[in-house]
Amino acid sequence: MITVKNIVLRRGAKVLLDKASVTLNPGEKIGLVGRNGAGKSSLFRLLDRTLHEDGGDFYIPPQWRMAQVAQDMPETDMPATQYVVEGDVTLLAAQQEVEAAEATDDGERMGNAYMALHDAGAHDAPARAQSLILGLGFRMDELERPVDSFSGGWRMRLQLARALMCPSELLLLDEPTNHLDLDALVWLEAWLQRYQGTMLVISHDREFLDAVTDVTVHIERAQLMRYGGNYSKFEDMRAEKMALQATAFSKQQDKMAHLQKFIDRFKAKASKAKQAQSRVKALERMEKIGPVLAEADFTFEFTEPLNLPNPMLAMQDVDFGYPPLEEGGEPVTIVRGVSRSVLAGQRIGILGANGQGKSTVVKTIARDLNALAGEVTEGRGLNIGYFAQQELDVLRPTDTPLEHMIRLVKECTEQGRLQGQSTREQDLRSFLGGFNFTGDQVKQAVGSMSGGEKARLVLCMIVWQRPNLLLLDEPTNHLDLATREALSMALNEFEGTVMLVSHDRSLLRAVADEFWLVSRGGIAPFDGDLDDYQRYLLEVAKESREAQKREQRDQQKVPAAAPVAAKPDAKQRSQNAEQLKPLKKSLEQADKKLSDLNAEKTNLETSLLNEAAPARLAEAGRQLKTLGEKIEALEAEWLDLTEKIEAASTE
Template sequence: MTECSDYIKNIFPSIDEDLKQYVEGVLRNGVDDFEDSDEVYDAIGEVLHEVSTDKSEADIKHICNELLTMLRPGKVVKGNGNMKILDAPVHLASMAGNLETNVDEIKSIWVAQRDDSLKVNARKLEKAEAKLQEKQEKRTKEVKSIVVPKLQSATASQVVNKKESKMEAKGNNRAQDIRIENFDIAYGDRVLLQGADLMLAFGRRYGLVGRNGLGKSTLLKMISSGQLRIPSHISILHVEQEVTGDDTLAIDSVLECDILRQTLLEREKEISIAINAGSTDPDLNTQLNEVYAQLQNIEADKAPARASIILNGLGFSFEQQQNPTRTFSGGWRMRLALARALFSRPDLLLLDEPTNMLDIKAIIWLENYLQLWPTTLLVVSHDRNFLETVPTDILHLHSQRIDAYRGNYEQFEKTKNEKIKNQQREYEAQMQQRQHVQEFIDRFRYNANRAALVQSKIKMLEKMPELKPIVKEPEVVLRLPETEPLSPPILQLDEASFRYSADNRLIFSNVNLGATMESRICIVGDNGAGKTTLLKIIMGILTPTSGMRHVHRNLKFGYFSQHHVDQLNMNVNSVELLQQQYPGKPIEEYRRQLGSFGVSGDLALQTVSSLSGGQKSRVAFASMCMGRPNFLVLDEPTNHLDIETIEALGKAITKYTGGVVLVSHDERLIRMVTNELWVCGAGSVKSIEGGFDEYRKIVEQELEAAAQSK
């Protein structure tokens, strides 16, 4: 069987492991039943065709033939028994004369010799056929469950304005505003947007908001991929993929985005080489002067400084700017992609959660930079402070449509709430009027003297526009587990220092900090300052190089990693995930736990891979809290969460009776929950007085000083 397994893997290197095991199982169980390679083909041919689109039916049959030969080496695969090889002409008439004495010789020429033990037993044949039928049905069911599922992808359709289409065809469309009218977006069978309209005025900054899983990121992809049509002369840049790592320097990677500048510089180099080589072409000097003039017009000499300012603002030191892109991690390459976008200044810049990859200093810089953005900006963000600082307009995605509001997020909330109140009042007033009219109709329906009046009331009811009741989005509520109080001291670091190896620099030294069950501590600092390292020392995952860590013997940590999604099993549903991690509990308890984090109903039975980023985060929270921890350690818990869920998380942490230490860049959450701030940087960790306001003031002073030094 090992020989067959190796042969299958060699012929079909990309075969799924489950399919391979299935094929091996069919061969192992049917080895005694297969009479020839056709039966092997009937059993596994369909599966082999599924995993190999480049092989013909003849190829697959040959493979089945080889497999049968390996399974039963002594078996003749094709033919009807042992045949006699004729090495001379045969005179049948003379042989027939001696028929009685030469029967065996004659039979050997044209009659197959058959062992009587191989004669077919009708009853056994019937049983074998029934068994084979059962196997085939079972195989069909298994293949259906294993064979590659239908890949769902987003699709879009829209009604195109005829006037704009004609202008586009003639090349006369120079409009800078973007209008996408009456469009639909679906993801598989699920409709995300239906009959929606999107209007983006040039030079305005739009924040796109809405609950997790409604299609905000999908909308950006539909625009950038061209599935939603916009004027062809408008350049689009969608920051969604990290920069490829190679030997290109970080600063050069950003400068390469200016195609015109790069082209002119290359042309200047070519002309200069030609002139220095002694070319006598009189036009070369003229061309060189034209190139110089164009470079001057686009201020090409200022480009390196502008690129350096952007990189510095996003956290790249001067030394890092000179490093090859391959030396950076994924998060830093995403920053590079953002720097390239900011440098190239497309007509429409699409950003999806740009603050997720940044520390607080870089977020403050980005907020200030984008407030002066000269073209159109469409950004998806769940950072409330960012949305109150950057956008000039808010686009609210809900109920398969998009509503536009002027102003930042705070103004949007006020306007939206007022709009909902007015709609509710209008609906209630109409319902009262309808009820009053209906009562009149019911009272005088059979009164001949009032017949005309009743008819007019009926017509009035029919003409009255039917208002739909206001459907409010359900409030998000998260419930953290109850804990028993512990007597202090709970957690203490005394003179703690840490480095990863003797050759590495000290991450921090002489740290003296403590926490209690009432602590709400936020750790802040630049990326790479050691925030996540400090969390791991607090939990005992890492041991201080020197100094001591003291913890209460009954302290139980709950850890939420910023890479929590990678740790989830994507092939099961949320209930099964909790069953695997905490076996032996009733199904109702798993569902109740998921429900306390907003994962209820059919959502809890969807595979984890089909959930949005925010929904996966909620599942990870549910999993963490099912262990009933009394001290939470949260590393970037707001990534992927929508604004409503972040608010709910803040309220849940406030009510929680255990201790909390978190690393976060979400200013709103930090202000909501923390009563102490630990700042990592310059090889130390210090608690600062004045909370987040004091820290923000320090960061802004540093940014201002850096800008003046440039």
């Protein structure tokens, strides 16, 4: 076991741990939580011995092998597979011993070296490495690409693969999900659940922590507090503890009332749709852990938009993608033929595997990219607030938060986009203060700030613009748990429309009322909740692995064994055919009705763009609701017929 006893740990003048003690047992999966700056990463550095304690002592069994993700960006032209294989330090040492033994005439040493190489798994090391690489979202054709040909985020995925490749009894993971999308995250969760050693993980993704941990260690007031259970259990226990502290609880009442306001409001709004029920459960959970949320020292809200065009925008036969890479070349189309409308008040979670085009769709709606075909028609008065994955990169490192706000005022003034905000410097300072930029921080160079502080500045600039449509592409990558909660609460109170791409399932559950799935070159509603989507991802991954195995067999020209199927006799085939006829006819009719209803819905949504009469808008809203109910019923009938046809075909 790992024992930490009366540890004192300082960074400069700040005391991070003050005579702190905790015991971690073999095989436990521990989530390490605490506010930014509490000392989580420093505790990791203590355990891997890159930092030394200022007092006390700790013990890790000397025979334990440790694995962790290297934080440096790899710069090498080594093929990706080989790079990950070399993360297995036991295998690497065995290979080096074989080379050294072969340089001698010592037969016994060579025999022992070859045996150690076999025991280290040399025979299947490339296959194990490739399984990790593919699981983390890479394609088959990228397995032998040079490491330095990938972007920074993908190289960090390779660093994670190297850590997982390394045999270990202790695994340290510091924000392992930062560069992952949802499909890679789901795969990583499944891998870590099978991990046999002791694991410590730092993460701001509550659902990830819930899935992979069974113990939580909280750093608070320079002490290590151990709680049995995952992050949600930790919140429950801590909320109960705080609720008993009457003095502290009384100070939370204003924030609790603020929390209760939107819980009551959105429970009343939620429909019976599966994903809406998931959101109700998320809100009920927020109600239960209200004392914890109310303790947060950072909250903010979106100012009510001045107007809400309805629809916000309409897309007619739109192709999404990128312009030609060179003059005279062909554009790169990723998503084709999309005809959909975005209405006032919608809260859309955009799902899809990596590379399917989620960010491309959002960039096009945000006007960063032009549509390759079709037409995107914006509602009058549309005001977009856009948080891009790369938004932090466009901040000017040498400028201060105040200078960023002053420049934003100038841009909005020139473009006629001022929404009644005050532009006085003192008011801008006060606005920044609401996002925890106080005192001298407003004049601190952005380049010296943490990723979380930069993300807060981007959120501040978006909120100041008073948008009525929020486009958020992975907004939580650099946010700690407290700021994620603040964002979730602010989005739930936002009066406008939200379109959200995120691998943070807690945020998706709390914010989204419906989901769009970007897949196979198109966009379609996803009729289910995030649990259904997770099962869908695992099924897609399984199909992909099977396809890759088939491809490998074909390349090796090894014929796959064909299953022997019993052939039905002529009488049975005739009976099956007679059973299928009415079912197939009904399915064709349902297909045609669905096509007609969807076309009618699209035409109605598009016609709303030019409609200003309140009575006509209200009538159109009722028609849209009726159409939606008809489509939902018809889709259920279509699925039932499909299942019956499949069952009859296999008899």
